[in-house]
Amino acid sequence: MKKIHLLIINAFIRPFIVTFLVVMFILLMFFLFKYADDIIGKGFEWYVILELMFYSSATNVAMALPLSILLSSIMTFGSLGENYELVAIKSAGISLRTAMIPLFILILAISVSSFFFSDYILPKATQKYGSLLYDVRNKKLSFLIKEGVFNTSIPNYAIKIDRKDEKADSLFGIMIYDHSVNNGISRIIMAEKGKMYKTDDGNYLILKLINGIRYEESNGRSGYDPRQVFSRMRFAETEQNFDFSSFQMSRSNEESFANVTEMLNLKGLEKKRDSLTKELDSVVKANKVNVESYYKQTTIAKGYSKIPSKTIEFKDNIITELPKNQRFAIAQNAYQQASSVRQVVLNQLTDFDLRMKDILKTKIEYQRKYTLSVSCLVLFFIGAPLGAIIRKGGLGLPVVISVLFFLIYHIIITVSEKSIMDGGLSVGLGMWLAAIILSPVGAFLTYKASVDSALFDIDYYKQLIVSKFKKKD
Incomplete structure (x- = not known):
């Protein structure tokens, strides 16, 4: 490995670790603010709260890792550009894309590690986190007696x-x-x-x-x-x-949470999806038989009678072909039958929608195992050329730009998942929509950075506007 590769990797590792820890700390603070009422005042031991925070941090890796890669890559190449180190690298005959290769290999290793993390470690951490959070939230309040108020915290x-x-x-x-x-x-x-x-x-x-x-x-x-x-x-x-x-808080059996979709690995998700699909098929068949029973003849063995019968053709409204003294009774009976069928179908539609949403959740979580790894690569190819273009290091402009792009990425993911649950998008397209949209952006920024484009140089645009006005004069 060349010294220039070691220089770039060393310049990336420190801001990556710092930004990852900072992002994890911020997300952990959000967790504490959200569940402060469930934790404070219940007399928990310090190790219980520490264990809950640890598992909560593990579940936040999926959000913290892409953001950290984006921010640290912008800071790394921005700092190299600000200190004219990129200029020295290019003057040595090394292009920007060649200089990005060692970091690309490192990010690729992190992406592969994140896949195994999301498939093996994250389900277990989510299971322990969900179990412990359930116990914490359902623990009774510590015995506090207020003046002038009857307290019924103790049973009986x-x-x-x-x-x-x-x-x-x-x-x-x-x-x-x-x-x-x-x-x-x-x-x-x-x-x-x-x-x-x-x-x-x-x-x-x-x-x-x-x-x-x-x-x-x-x-x-x-x-x-x-x-x-x-x-x-x-x-x-x-x-x-x-x-x-x-x-006193009693710990629940973690195995009771083992079938929750978010707490399954790829094999578990496939097994649950197959079982839910079979259950849905059996429910659909049972509903079909149930509805068809309202339309079949009940007093005559249809299809088994050998006596030939003439087909009746109705030229006008069918109600006019019926005897006048029986029309009202027949119409009322038909209305009751139609109302019964409608009610049966409406009741089954609710169950059908719930089962379909469970199947969609398993498909979404299955694709999420892969999208986490790909998002790390996509955001790296956005952050690295952006840093080379803006040529600013530190926590100023890089933070603003990285947060902006990450918000775009997060909004696309959130809207896509909602559209999948509503039936507007397929699971494959919805879960990969963010990568599909942002990949061309990363390729465009990489091209602009490799040709030394002044894409975010305000002075360049000022000179361009002034030159156009001078030509008109």
Whole structure:
């Protein structure tokens, strides 16, 4: 490998790593802002949040990697052009396309790695991320008792306090409705003050009550004595135990998420698509038989009668050929039959649309495994010549241009996927539409950069306009 190749690769690796980490950090912040309410205030251990952030970062690679390649390639060749290093390379007899070859090989290796990542690692990471996020979002809120409001977070209990002292961890004016008894009559406990703490294993919440009264009603002692018994007991100090295990987060079985489309590899997607297609075919056949039953003759064995019958031809409206005293009944019966068929078809159309969308999702995810790799190559052939043309390094103009092109790429992908789900585009055309549109742009920019075109040089356009006005004068 020539020294010039090592120079270009070294100039690319550092901004690529930096931009990739920055983009991942930004996407991670978006995730935290989105699910802040589901994470904050639930008493999670630090490693649970760290694990969730790690899996979330793995799922963001598909968006961060193309953007990082685009931005770092613009910065690399922009910096080389700004420092006149590209001029020195060209003066040595090395064209821009030849200088791009080592980076092209590196990007090709990254693209192939991204394909294996999206097929092997990403489904597992998405599965763990989805499972953990489900557990986090469904974990009950930590036990917080507000003043003057009944709290029903603990099953079978309703607790209200008048006032609390958070520094001393003390509660005042406590009222507890205990619905855990089996006779359907709640038990009422009132206390002047109390203190709350958890056991060492965290499974039970202990509420220590001071100076209170317990009110309890019970049914009669025997079947012939229907009178209820009301008891009142005063206490100086007592403890009430609450089961706190339901407030702890339990991890779901990850295998229950294994059949989700986004969590499957290529083989899994093919298997799920085939099974969904077979189910759809069986449903269509069953619906066809169901609808045809409304039109078949039910009182005569059609096709098995050997008695010849004359074909009846209707010259006018069929209703005029029917007996007058039976027209209304026949028309009403036909209307009811048509309404039944219409309702059956409408009910089945909803199920048909849902199954078709599931099949389309599997096809979209199947194509996405390949489009991620190709998008890295396409955006590289846009970013590298753009950097050579604008000849600006750093995080100024390259960031603006890269974000602009990435937004165009992302919008095309989003609109295409929506069009696929709506039936406006085929899966193959829709998923590859961004590459089809942007590939000619990359080829055009590469050609312009190889011939030293002043495509984004404002001074060039100013001189061109001034020269045209001078010619007219």
